[in-house]
Amino acid sequence: MPELPEVETVVQDLIASGLIGKTLINAEVHWLKTIADLKKEEFCQRIKGQHIRSINRRAKFLVFSLSKDTLIFHLRMTGRLRIANPTLPHVKEERLVLNLSSGEQLRFEDTRKFGRCYLVASPHLILDKLGPEPLDEKLTPELFFQRLSTHSRKLKSLLLDQAFLAGLGNIYVDEALWEAKLHPLQTSNTLTEKESHILLDAIRRVLQRGLESQGTTLGNGRTNFYRLDGSKGKNISSLKVFRRTGQACPRCQRVIKKIIVAQRGTHFCPNCQR
DNA sequence: GTGCCTGTTACCTC
C-alpha cells in the first residue's frame, strides 16, 4: 500500500500536525514483532524523554530524528499512523502507541502486522542499502541509464528493487511502465538510452502526480492507505492500468491485461507496451 | 464456510 507518495504524504501530515519539538513520554507495545530489533523493555526505556527533532522520508521509510536516537517506521502493506486524543476509542489493529508531551498519542495501526518500527543509534544500517531517490536531481538520466545497463533483469522486478531505486511499489511501477510504453518483462539492459530517459521521466511524472493527489487509496477497507487524519488519497483517478484488468487502455482502447511477474500482479496494455 | 487474492520485504535455493 504505502509507496513513496503515500509515505511522503504521511510525513508532511505529521509535520503539519506540529509533532516536531514534542517529547515522547513513553511507549506502549501491543505487538512484539513490530519492534523486532529491540526488547519491549529496552524500546520503552530508551525512547522515554527523547524529543522529535525532525521527520523525513527515505524510500518508504519514515525517519524521526530524536534527540539521541533515530526512530524509523516501515508501514509495509497495512501500516498506518494516526494522532489521537487518548480518549479516542482504540482499535484492535493497534500495535504501538507513543505518548507525547502534548497529551496526544501517535498510534501505529497495522492489520497484517508486517510493519516495523526501529529505534536505532544510527540509521545507516537500515538506510544505506537503499538505491537513489527517484525525484533526486542527483539521479541524472545518464546515471539512470548506466544503472539500468548494469543489470539484466525484468523491468518490473528491477524497479521494485529498493536497492536499485528507492520508493516505488507495485502501483507506481505498473503506472510508470505504461506511461513509458515499456513492457514489464523487457530486460533492463536492452533499453536504448532514449528509452531509459523516457522511463525516468515517466517514473517522475507518476510519482509527482501521486504526491499532488496525496497518495493512492484503492478501496474502502481499513487495510487501505489513509492520511493521518483518516482522509483518502485522491490518486486513484490518475491510475491508467493498475487494477484495471479487462478495461480499455486510455491510450489505445485495447484491453488491459494482467500477468504475474516476480510474484506480483502486473497490469499493462499489450498494445502500447511491447 | 472455502479458497484465493492483496499495496512489502527478507531469506532461501537453484
Next chain:
DNA sequence: AGAGGTAACAGGCA
C-alpha cells in the same frame, strides 16, 4: 547475478 519460491499475517471478496 537473477529468478522463483516461501514466509511473515489478516481481511476482502467471489
